[in-house]
Amino acid sequence: MKRPFVTLDQLRSMTEQYPTPFHLYDEKGIRENARRLKQAFAWNPGFKEYFAVKATPNPAILKILREEGCGADCSSLTELMMSDRSGFTGPEIMFSSNDTPAEDFKLAAQLGATINLDDFTHIDFLKETIGYIPETISCRFNPGGTFTIGESTEGFQVMDTPGDSKYGFTREQLFAGFKKLKAMGAKRFGIHAFLASNTLSNEYYPTLAGILFQLAVELEQETGCDICFINLSGGVGIPYKPDQPANDIAAIGEGVRQQFEKILVPAGMGDVAIYTELGRFMLGPNGCLVTKVLHFKHTYKEYVGVDACAANLMRPAMYGAYHHITVMGKEDAPCDHKYDVTGGLCENNDKFAVDRMLPEVEIGDLLVIHDSGAHGFSMGYNYNGKLRSAEVLLQEDGSTRLIRRAETPEDYFATLIFD
Numbered sequence: 001m002k003r004p005f006v007t008l009d010q011l012r013s014m015t016e017q018y019p020t021p022f023h024l025y026d027e028k029g030i031r032e033n034a035r036r037l038k039q040a041f042a043w044n045p046g047f048k049e050y051f052a053v054k055a056t057p058n059p060a061i062l063k064i065l066r067e068e069g070c071g072a073d074c075s076s077l078t079e080l081m082m083s084d085r086s087g088f089t090g091p092e093i094m095f096s097s098n099d100t101p102a103e104d105f106k107l108a109a110q111l112g113a114t115i116n117l118d119d120f121t122h123i124d125f126l127k128e129t130i131g132y133i134p135e136t137i138s139c140r141f142n143p144g145g146t147f148t149i150g151e152s153t154e155g156f157q158v159m160d161t162p163g164d165s166k167y168g169f170t171r172e173q174l175f176a177g178f179k180k181l182k183a184m185g186a187k188r189f190g191i192h193a194f195l196a197s198n199t200l201s202n203e204y205y206p207t208l209a210g211i212l213f214q215l216a217v218e219l220e221q222e223t224g225c226d227i228c229f230i231n232l233s234g235g236v237g238i239p240y241k242p243d244q245p246a247n248d249i250a251a252i253g254e255g256v257r258q259q260f261e262k263i264l265v266p267a268g269m270g271d272v273a274i275y276t277e278l279g280r281f282m283l284g285p286n287g288c289l290v291t292k293v294l295h296f297k298h299t300y301k302e303y304v305g306v307d308a309c310a311a312n313l314m315r316p317a318m319y320g321a322y323h324h325i326t327v328m329g330k331e332d333a334p335c336d337h338k339y340d341v342t343g344g345l346c347e348n349n350d351k352f353a354v355d356r357m358l359p360e361v362e363i364g365d366l367l368v369i370h371d372s373g374a375h376g377f378s379m380g381y382n383y384n385g386k387l388r389s390a391e392v393l394l395q396e397d398g399s400t401r402l403i404r405r406a407e408t409p410e411d412y413f414a415t416l417i418f419d
């Protein structure tokens with residue numbers, strides 16, 4: 001059973017201050033989770049999580065994570081600017097982009113970020129753009145083919161098709177790229193790969209680590225490059241559905257340690273640092289979308305119309321993703337009514353839930369849409385002229401703080417040219 005991290009009483013006093021809809025984040029949950037991750041990898045002295053800024057681009061969130069020892073993983077110019085302005089410096093910033101504009105590489109280099117190249121041709125492009133090859137450099141690997149763990153019958157199979165994904169170097173390109181980078185002055189090397197998204201399996205990271213550790217040994221032996229860090233990237237998932245088991249980050253850290261002891265240590269590479277670039281795992285469950293019921297409609301189905309829409313949380317409309325919904329104050333009431341919970345976009349897929357069993361919903365009820373803390377607000381858009389909502393932080397002492405105001409019509413019109 002999924003419980004919100006906030007009570008109805010707390011929400012009632014918040015809605016007096018902040019009009020719905022808004023995204024709410026749980027500082028306590030964010031800190032506790034970051035500490036569990038750090039603990040799980042404490043066996044590796046160089047370990048660092050570079051939080052994927054795109055998941056929740058907000059300086060207040062970034063500062064909390066920085067206080068917990070995290071760096072920032074950026075993929076665009078504005079993410080680099082935000083990380084800089086949030087206090088991250090030099091190697092606390094990882095720049096993992098693709099199809100990268102020159103100005104992005106320039107800023108990344110200027111900030112002293114660690115650059116993670118997505119393609120062989122970016123080696124020359126980077127050199128032409130910034131005039132040199134940084135001494136510390138990373139390359140993204142794509143093994144191609146398909147990537148599978150577990151049996152589909154278990155229900156928690158991980159399957160993805162790196163061969164269809166646009167990211168990374170092939171194996172041959174990686175070997176050639178490392179030699180080329182070394183010849184151009186690089187001294188410290190890293191490798192990175194992202195093979196599957198939102199995985200619910202304690203085996204994903206250890207399996208990926210096994211592949212990357214083996215590759216690192218071969219790369220170092222063949223190219224003589226000094227591999228200093230291995231970046232396991234993102235992809236550790238969260239249980240969006242109440243019946244799904246959560247990942248056990250301690251078990252994941254231990255699984256990676258075993259691969260490290262088995263593969264890297266015997267090769268004399270026991271000083272390699274492990275990096276992660278998690279987004280969803282860090283923030284997903286620690287944020288929710290708070291919305292109010294505006295209308296009830298009965299036609300061929302029963303519709304609950306709320307004041308949030310897909311412009312605030314796109315995942316259900318875009319991927320048919322499940323987000324659990326709690327009707328606040330009715331947490332323990334029987335779920336004996338079937339509803340579609342809709343937003344107001346002129347798109348029939350603007351539904352937070354389809355045929356969802358909920359307690360009887362009344363106009364004015366507050367709904368919590370769970371697990372919107374990552375890839376929630378950040379995927380928002382302005383379709384239908386909808387304005388982006390506010391973001392609010394529930395602080396450790398129980399007080400709240402506005403960390404992004406809601407957009408106003410003036411914001412929406414600011415880029416238009418009327419004449």
Ligand SMILES: *Cc1c(COP(=O)(O)O)cnc(C)c1O
Nearest residue numbers: 052096234235236277278279280
């Ligand atoms: C999106 C992304 C991440 C974070 O992914 P999650 O699924 O949120 O963990 C990490 N690294 C890169 C390069 C990404 O693009």
